[in-house]
Amino acid sequence: MSIVLPYAGIVLLVGPSNSGKSTLLKSMIEKEEIVSSEVIGSDDFRIMVSDIEFIDWRDRAKDEADSLMDEYQAISGEAFSVMDAVIEARCRLNKLTMIDATNLHPDDRKRYIAIAKKHHVPIQAIVLDTPEEVLLARDEGREHPRGKRRIRQQCQTFKREKRNLKKEGFSSVYTIKEAENLEVSRDTNPL
């Protein structure tokens, strides 16, 4: 499969935890298809605003999970507002930004589509469609597992959302089932 990245603008990675968003971006950097400063990730911004690297969601009672979720949402709110300011600055400078976040919720995608429109740059989606059992198996091997409950919830959201993506206003939507053998090139036309 081949992908043509835009010269400038926004590329949204879309996929549940463990679908391989960060791994794909890392391999693109290693192959010099993109440079590391073109990748903006929500995890990095969460750490930047909160110092919290990881929340262990596994084996929590409901009350505890609810209270953790409140804290996580407050951190995410601050993280995304700083992150969006950086993305907008990059769009104003006609730079390419690859957004490494799940982007499963339509409101998040709408916000980035609006930012791209406002700055007259293209916005593309790269959707990682990885089977749920693979996501769950990968979670067990992770240093910081996301937890089965969270992965299953994200998979439900993903299944619902992936049908709508093509109608949301992206200039192109690529759906990747196997990240191996992916050919990536870049539009060289700045217009």
Ligand code: ATP
């Ligand atoms: P998150 O949204 O939680 O940050 P992610 O979609 O960015 O997740 P990665 O961080 O890229 O996912 O990968 C999560 C785990 O899955 C890692 O342990 C990684 O090594 C493994 N993984 C990712 N892609 C593949 C792949 N194509 N084959 C095998 N393992 C993979």
